[in-house]
Amino acid sequence: xxxxxxxxxxxxxxxxxxxxxxxxxxxxxxxxxxxxxxxxxxxxxxxxxxxxxxxxxxxxxxxxxxxxxxxxxxxxxxxxxxxxxxxxxxx
Numbered sequence: 001x002x003x004x005x006x007x008x009x010x011x012x013x014x015x016x017x018x019x020x021x022x023x024x025x026x027x028x029x030x031x032x033x034x035x036x037x038x039x040x041x042x043x044x045x046x047x048x049x050x051x052x053x054x055x056x057x058x059x060x061x062x063x064x065x066x067x068x069x070x071x072x073x074x075x076x077x078x079x080x081x082x083x084x085x086x087x088x089x090x091x
Contacts, residue, residue, distance in 0.1 A: 004051045011048060015040045 019037040022028050031039035061067070 001052075001055060004048065004055065007051075008045070008048050011040065011044045015045060 015037055018040055022035060022037055028035050030036075032043070034042065
């Protein structure tokens with residue numbers, strides 16, 4: 001998570017530097033047919049947040065919903081079902 005944040009901040013800093021360097025320069029080089037700061041935004045800054053999503057998906061079972069949480073949830077559901085079936089209020 002810290003690595004992704006550092007990459008994002010580094011890319012942002014590079015974007016600001018590229019934009020600052022291009023001010024007043026009418027003949028800028030093009031990166032994939034775009035000015036450097038625009039190309040940086042499209043090809044680096046927009047895809048980087050996807051890494052946060054990948055980290056979340058990869059670590060979900062360890063950080064958010066562990067096997068212990070799942071077992072506790074199932075025991076609570078079973079306790080609730082047995083309580084409601086004992087009362088005669090079945091669904």
